[in-house]
Every structure is written in C-alpha cells, then in structure tokens.
Amino acid sequence: MKIVRYPLALVFLFAWAIALRAQASGDLDDLDWQRFPYLHCLDERRTTDERISACEAAIKAGRPYDAADALYELASLYLRDHDYSQALATADKYLDRYGRVSSLPAYQRTVRIAALQSRAIVYAVLGRFDDAMRDETEIAQLDVHETEFRGDRCQVRAVSGRELDEAIADCTAALNLEPGSADVLDSRGMAYFKLGRLTDSLSDYNSALDRDSHYWPSLFMRGVVERRLGDAAAGDADIAKAKARDAGIADQMAAFGVAP
Numbered sequence: 525m526k527i528v529r530y531p532l533a534l535v536f537l538f539a540w541a542i543a544l545r546a547q548a549s550g551d552l553d554d555l556d557w558q559r560f561p562y563l564h565c566l567d568e569r570r571t572t573d574e575r576i577s578a579c580e581a582a583i584k585a586g587r588p589y590d591a592a593d594a595l596y597e598l599a600s601l602y603l604r605d606h607d608y609s610q611a612l613a614t615a616d617k618y619l620d621r622y623g624r625v626s627s628l629p630a631y632q633r634t635v636r637i638a639a640l641q642s643r644a645i646v647y648a649v650l651g652r653f654d655d656a657m658r659d660e661t662e663i664a665q666l667d668v669h670e671t672e673f674r675g676d677r678c679q680v681r682a683v684s685g686r687e688l689d690e691a692i693a694d695c696t697a698a699l700n701l702e703p704g705s706a707d708v709l710d711s712r713g714m715a716y717f718k719l720g721r722l723t724d725s726l727s728d729y730n731s732a733l734d735r736d737s738h739y740w741p742s743l744f745m746r747g748v749v750e751r752r753l754g755d756a757a758a759g760d761a762d763i764a765k766a767k768a769r770d771a772g773i774a775d776q777m778a779a780f781g782v783a784p
Contacts, residue, residue, distance in 0.1 A: 562590040572772040604775040615643035648683040674698040675708040682714035691715040706736040740770040
C-alpha cells in the first residue's frame, strides 16, 4: 500500500532512518527506544502486533505529527491483522481528524487525499467496491496529480479483483505519465495476477524491483508468481527474503486475497 505523507512528517522519517542506521551498526546506547514508539510503529521487521502496540503508544504520546502518521499506519496494520472492523474505524478516524478541510492550502488537500486513499483500500478489502470508488472520485476532485490518482484507482481495483481491465488501463496511463513508478508497476502486477496473466505480472514485478530493489510487496508477489509458473526455488527464495525484511507482508497479501 502506498504511503502519502505531508512534508513535515519527513522530519520524523529522517529520524527513523538515522535510528535504523544506528541499530545496524549496533550503536544504540544513546537512543532510548521507549521514548520513540513511532520508530517501532514504522519498523517493518517487527511483527504486526508489535507495530500496532507501538502505533497506539505513539498516538498516546501526543506528538502531533507522530500521532497523525501512526494513525495512518494503524489502518494498514489492522488489515494485516485481519481486524477489518478496526481497520475501517481507524481509517474513518484518520479521515475525520486529519482530513476535514479540503478547500485550504495544498497541505490540507494532501492530508485528505492520504486519508481517502487509506479508507479506499480498507473498503476494497472489505468488498465494498462502490464505497472505495466513491473515495477515489473525491480524490480526483482534489487536484491530485493524474499519475497518483490513476495509480491509486488501479490499486483499489486490483485489490478488489474488480474491473481489472480498467485497472490495467489506469496503471498504464499512469506509467505513460511517470515511467518506471514502482508503486504503479506493483499495482498493475497485481491486476495482471488476478486476471491470470502471470507472465505479464512477473514482468511488472521485475520492473518494479529494478526500480526499487527494496519494494517488499513486489518481491513477495514475484515469489508467488514464480511459484505459479513452476519455479518453486526462485519463488520460495523471494518470499523468504520479503518476509525477512517485512515481517507482516504475508498477512497483508492475504488480506489482498493472495497466498503463496
């Protein structure tokens, strides 16, 4: 699932990157992880339950931008936990709390777009396709860049398993505007997969990983496709690597209707 954040949150993402570098080097003496639950909330190596607890702690800690991003993350994490009622409640809460205003500066529109994208994916997983597309229609009205809108609508259709030819058309149009987007290639790969066009799906996942070798959803899905095409060794290796880097990726794909 794509993540759209407002610019000030980049400060916290930068801090997270520094923390992870420190962890990789073993130099964590000066970093009190208990003071920064938000870092755990974003840490893909942690289990889904651990990340949910950390996100909830970050919200309670009361740092405004941490809380906003943590609430956004929670909707996705509840999907991974297959707690769909909580996922929808959290997406609604995020939309209500941080996406109220759509007529003010670009910052507010960006936040509302992120909130609507989050809820649209939840609706897609729940099978509430009309509600998901209603949110996508509002996104289109918020002056979002066409590449982002078409790529996001493609993803909603792919996750839903509905209007898959239209999903491919949306993703292809987005790629014509922004060639090589890993997000969009990943979404089109999913649409091809659900249509049974496995060779086309594999090609898109390969291209997404050529663009971003750390795009774990594409790596996991490439493994699934490789297994379906008869290359179990390559598929198992890709799936194992994706799960090692993102502990909850299999749960996310299960929510999207995909299993190895």
